[in-house]
Amino acid sequence: MTRQILSQLFDLHQTSMSDTSPPAKLVTGYCEPLSVRAGEQVQWFGSSHAATNGVLDVVRLECGDPTRSGPGFLEHPLRDHPAVDIELTEQPLIPGSFAEVTVPADNPRRVAMRFWFQPTLLKRDGVIASLRSATGAIEITNRGEYLYAQVGSTELLLRDRSLERNRWYFLDLDLDEGRLTATVTAQRSPSPARDLLQAGEDSKEWAVTDVTFDEVLFRLAAGVDGARWDGRIAEPELVLDGDSYRWSFVADMESTSVASENGGADLTLHQLPTRGVTGPHWTGDHQRWSDDPHQWNAIHFHHDDLYDAGWHPTFTMVVPHDAPSGIYCFRYQGDAGTDRVPFFVRPAVDAPHSDVALLMPTCTYMAYANHRMLIEGADFVGARSNLRPEHRYLAEHREVGLSHYEKHPDGSGVMFSSRRRPVLQLRPGADGWNFTPDTDLNAFLTHLEVGHDIVTDEDLHHEGVAAFAPYRVIVTGTHPEYWSTSMLDALEEWQRNGGRLMYLGGNGFYWRVSFSDSWPGAIELRRSEDGVRNWQTGDGESYHAWGGEYGGLWRRNGRSPNQLVGIGFAAQGFERATYFERDPDVLGSRAAWILDGVEEEHIGTSGLGGGAAGQEVDRYDPKLGSPSHAVIVASAVAFGPDMLRTKEEFEGTVAFPTPDPFVRADMVFFETPQGGAVFSVGSISWFGALARNGYDNDVARITENVLRRFLDPMPFEVPAE
Numbered sequence: 001m002t003r004q005i006l007s008q009l010f011d012l013h014q015t016s017m018s019d020t021s022p023p024a025k026l027v028t029g030y031c032e033p034l035s036v037r038a039g040e041q042v043q044w045f046g047s048s049h050a051a052t053n054g055v056l057d058v059v060r061l062e063c064g065d066p067t068r069s070g071p072g073f074l075e076h077p078l079r080d081h082p083a084v085d086i087e088l089t090e091q092p093l094i095p096g097s098f099a100e101v102t103v104p105a106d107n108p109r110r111v112a113m114r115f116w117f118q119p120t121l122l123k124r125d126g127v128i129a130s131l132r133s134a135t136g137a138i139e140i141t142n143r144g145e146y147l148y149a150q151v152g153s154t155e156l157l158l159r160d161r162s163l164e165r166n167r168w169y170f171l172d173l174d175l176d177e178g179r180l181t182a183t184v185t186a187q188r189s190p191s192p193a194r195d196l197l198q199a200g201e202d203s204k205e206w207a208v209t210d211v212t213f214d215e216v217l218f219r220l221a222a223g224v225d226g227a228r229w230d231g232r233i234a235e236p237e238l239v240l241d242g243d244s245y246r247w248s249f250v251a252d253m254e255s256t257s258v259a260s261e262n263g264g265a266d267l268t269l270h271q272l273p274t275r276g277v278t279g280p281h282w283t284g285d286h287q288r289w290s291d292d293p294h295q296w297n298a299i300h301f302h303h304d305d306l307y308d309a310g311w312h313p314t315f316t317m318v319v320p321h322d323a324p325s326g327i328y329c330f331r332y333q334g335d336a337g338t339d340r341v342p343f344f345v346r347p348a349v350d351a352p353h354s355d356v357a358l359l360m361p362t363c364t365y366m367a368y369a370n371h372r373m374l375i376e377g378a379d380f381v382g383a384r385s386n387l388r389p390e391h392r393y394l395a396e397h398r399e400v401g402l403s404h405y406e407k408h409p410d411g412s413g414v415m416f417s418s419r420r421r422p423v424l425q426l427r428p429g430a431d432g433w434n435f436t437p438d439t440d441l442n443a444f445l446t447h448l449e450v451g452h453d454i455v456t457d458e459d460l461h462h463e464g465v466a467a468f469a470p471y472r473v474i475v476t477g478t479h480p481e482y483w484s485t486s487m488l489d490a491l492e493e494w495q496r497n498g499g500r501l502m503y504l505g506g507n508g509f510y511w512r513v514s515f516s517d518s519w520p521g522a523i524e525l526r527r528s529e530d531g532v533r534n535w536q537t538g539d540g541e542s543y544h545a546w547g548g549e550y551g552g553l554w555r556r557n558g559r560s561p562n563q564l565v566g567i568g569f570a571a572q573g574f575e576r577a578t579y580f581e582r583d584p585d586v587l588g589s590r591a592a593w594i595l596d597g598v599e600e601e602h603i604g605t606s607g608l609g610g611g612a613a614g615q616e617v618d619r620y621d622p623k624l625g626s627p628s629h630a631v632i633v634a635s636a637v638a639f640g641p642d643m644l645r646t647k648e649e650f651e652g653t654v655a656f657p658t659p660d661p662f663v664r665a666d667m668v669f670f671e672t673p674q675g676g677a678v679f680s681v682g683s684i685s686w687f688g689a690l691a692r693n694g695y696d697n698d699v700a701r702i703t704e705n706v707l708r709r710f711l712d713p714m715p716f717e718v719p720a721e
């Protein structure tokens with residue numbers, strides 16, 4: 001019988017409980033920050049769609065996996081931390097990026113605004129720009145494909161011709177003592193045919209009732225009542241009598257506000273609109289915005305961008321100084337249901353550290369935050385209807401924002417993702433990917449009683465190698481896919497210093513992301529060039545706004561995962577998993593000890609989806625930088641036809657050979673400088689085979705053998721060539 005991994009991960013829990021659907025989820029929340037040290041403060045932001053009473057406490061989460069993939073759900077109330085009664089009401093989410101500035105005015109006789117705009121979603125009505133004062137308002141809108149100005153109560157069609165999606169236009173709108181003139185100029189495109197119906201200028205003039213302005217609120221991509229818009233704007237200018245305010249978007253791509261060119265009026269950016277995108281002057285001659293920023297002078301707004309929910313904190317706590325490092329949750333239990341919001345606690349700075357730390361890949365959690373793949377389907381997974389409440393919540397509440405796995409409705413990829421909002425899958429048991437499986441690793445380390453800490457990749461990003469320095473052994477999560485340059489630099493340096501790394505997952509170290517101090521709690525991703533991906537970057541938009549680095553796969557940025565962990569992404573398939581087969585030479589090798597107590601040639605023959613090798617798998621490849629002295633401990637090849645070679649491994653449309661030599665999971669061991677070493681399993685499914693038979697199995701034994709040897713200070717010797 002074929003057991004589908006996805007069915008087991010996502011449907012089992014619900015179907016095993018009852019035939020009736022669980023009640024709709026009402027309570028959500030998030031916390032800030034996501035990672036703290038003991039002794040530091042963390043805040044919980046809670047909301048319920050229906051007013052409700054409940055109790056909030058804090059638990060340490062040992063295992064958040066309620067399915068049979070793990071040892072069973074287990075959490076412990078935090079000692080000496082009493083539960084508190086909390087009445088929850090609804091805190092709204094108001095998505096939609098926009099820009100705004102307030103400018104002083106003294107009833108100017110003349111008001112003008114000019115800007116470039118590029119509509120990207122004409123099937124949705126929106127407000128491109130607005131001016132508001134206490135006594136009047138002007139809005140520039142698109143209703144369907146047509147451009148209007150709403151002046152007071154009068155609506156004016158600014159252009160008789162329809163607008164074309166994704167074309168740049170320049171609007172010059174001038175209101176001078178009761179005369180309104182509007183000129184709309186279409187930017188020439190590279191297509192003579194498309195220009196036939198669009199090119200040129202449209203000018204119109206009207207007599208209108210005067211609008212008086214005392215103080216002006218000028219908004220881009222937002223109306224006076226909060227309507228939003230999808231598209232790009234460049235070079236906005238506002239004229240109030242003799243005062244002209246112009247804003248240029250060519251400098252400081254990370255800023256949260258843009259000063260006017262002559263000062264005095266800061267345009268504030270809300271909900272993280274996208275910078276580093278091409279503007280009306282992009283010629284295609286350059287690809288990198290820093291080569292000629294003038295060509296990237298635009299900001300792209302989306303009506304569904306959401307960076308910061310901005311809720312009022314519901315509860316603030318200081319983590320006790322002596323609280324053990326671990327995965328913790330704010331646990332709210334009330335009439336409207338239970339909701340857990342995880343956060344991570346490291347030891348206090350001056351407290352003793354363990355020798356081993358579990359690395360929580362929070363960039364992966366952010367990248368997948370509120371992903372809709374199970375609701376809407378993706379190229380590798382069909383939409384499903386039988387889902388847990390957290391996923392059903394996403395179907396009904398688009399306002400929680402998107403993940404790096406979606407496109408905005410205008411077709412552009414979601415290049416920013418944030419954790420400063422409810423993230424429905426970042427909850428124990430909510431999703432079978434990422435966080436919940438990582439808690440299975442936490443449970444296993446707890447079971448071994450070696451003493452372990454928790455550290456996050458965001459800690460590593462901000463602190464560099466210092467975040468890893470206390471640890472002899474780092475154990476990765478199941479899918480540490482998204483890495484910033486500083487994270488990789490720190491990991492590399494820690495390895496050079498003798499660190500020992502256990503990579504217990506698959507498709508790790510794959511995409512580059514970046515952070516910005518201006519927008520804490522968010523990451524940027526550009527899915528450029530290649531790779532398994534749900535969208536592609538736009539033309540000329542492969543360089544990150546944050547930091548200016550070239551985005552995409554690390555293997556195309558000179559830093560393939562093979563160089564750090566010996567293996568790199570090979571294939572993915574979600575129908576079933578399989579076993580590893582012991583390498584014929586391993587028992588005579590330097591890595592034979594890894595298999596102590598493991599008799600069978602086949603390793604991990606059961607578990608989630610049918611084996612320890614599955615979902616996303618990595619292979620050893622010296623051409624991609626795998627060290628030549630690595631020992632292949634075991635390999636998995638007996639996959640089903642659903643397991644397909646990754647996209648960056650073929651040039652054209654070809655039929656792959658059967659079996660495909662590229663479709664393989666390789667478990668490797670090798671030594672690194674200063675007595676260090678690496679052990680990599682190259683499979684997301686490894687975690688799902690750990691807990692079988694009360695941890696009495698070959699996968700658990702191998703993992704324990706490696707961990708215990710890695711904890712032993714005795715250096716690994718440099719192997720003979």
Ligand SMILES: [Fe+2]
Pocket residue numbers: 479481507
């Ligand atoms: Fe992934």
